[in-house]
Amino acid sequence: MRLAEEMGFAAEQCRGLTRAVDEALANIIRHAYDGRPGQPIELLCRRLQDRAHGKQRGGLEILIVDHGAAADRKSLCGRSLDDVRPGGLGVHFIKEAVDVMQYTSRARTNQLRLVKYLPATKLGAKTVKGE
Amino acid sequence: MQISTRRLDKTAILDISGDIDLAHSTEVRRMVLFEFRQNRTPRVILNLHDVNYIDSSGVASLVEGLKAARDVGSRLILYGLSPIAHEVLQLSKLLKIFEIYDTEDMALEA
Numbered sequence: 001m002r003l004a005e006e007m008g009f010a011a012e013q014c015r016g017l018t019r020a021v022d023e024a025l026a027n028i029i030r031h032a033y034d035g036r037p038g039q040p041i042e043l044l045c046r047r048l049q050d051r052a053h054g055k056q057r058g059g060l061e062i063l064i065v066d067h068g069a070a071a072d073r074k075s076l077c078g079r080s081l082d083d084v085r086p087g088g089l090g091v092h093f094i095k096e097a098v099d100v101m102q103y104t105s106r107a108r109t110n111q112l113r114l115v116k117y118l119p120a121t122k123l124g125a126k127t128v129k130g131e
Numbered sequence: 132m133q134i135s136t137r138r139l140d141k142t143a144i145l146d147i148s149g150d151i152d153l154a155h156s157t158e159v160r161r162m163v164l165f166e167f168r169q170n171r172t173p174r175v176i177l178n179l180h181d182v183n184y185i186d187s188s189g190v191a192s193l194v195e196g197l198k199a200a201r202d203v204g205s206r207l208i209l210y211g212l213s214p215i216a217h218e219v220l221q222l223s224k225l226l227k228i229f230e231i232y233d234t235e236d237m238a239l240e241a
Contacts, residue, residue: 012218015215015218019186019219022152022186023186023187026152026153026186026187026188029153030153085194085198086190086191086192086194086195086198087191089187089190089191089223090186090187090188092187092222092223093186093187093219093222096222
């Protein structure tokens with residue numbers, strides 16, 4: 001994920017974000033659209049800049065929107081990995097990769113919002129490249 | 132993704148290349164299950180050296196293969212995991228569940 005790399009996320013975090021988006025898209029294709037080809041999926045990425053308590057932190061927000069069947073809320077909770085069985089790992093991969101995962105469904109529009117933050121820095125502090 | 136089978140005595144070695152993802156994991160699952168359920172192969176080794184990417188459906192195929200192996204008293208062995216494939220199995224807490232070796236020689240000697 002080039003944007004994540006440019007924003008300064010570590011290679012492992014970039015791989016995690018790529019995996020999260022891939023798993024989210026796979027879930028939409030399999031479950032929301034029941035494998036039907038040619039259905040619309042919108043993917044939006046944007047940089048975030050939050051300021052609070054004298055600190056600022058940047059982040060990457062990813063919105064994935066589909067117009068298929070809404071996800072079963074229980075399936076978004078993931079499952080215990082102590083139970084060795086196929087299935088249910090995709091949500092785990094997504095949760096491992098991001099700081100925020102929010103799912104909303106209204107009027108046949110389903111939106112998955114994923115956010116990954118960069119480490120917070122003190123306001124006014126200069127960031128020296130390489131540190 | 133490409134998958135081909137070599138046979139050495141009572142062992143089947145499946146050479147897999149490409150991505151084991153939503154589009155291709157069913158083929159991996161089908162071939163692995165065929166070895167255990169139809170051929171009753173005592174030992175199946177998956178060569179993952181040329182696998183670039185495994186998603187959750189790919190991991191699920193491997194887990195199904197492992198369960199099928201256990202059901203018939205056979206073994207499923209993996210070798211040549213790329214760092215990305217290793218990372219995915221680590222995230223899934225499955226590294227200790229599978230028999231994993233670095234090389235084909237090590238897998239065959241196990």
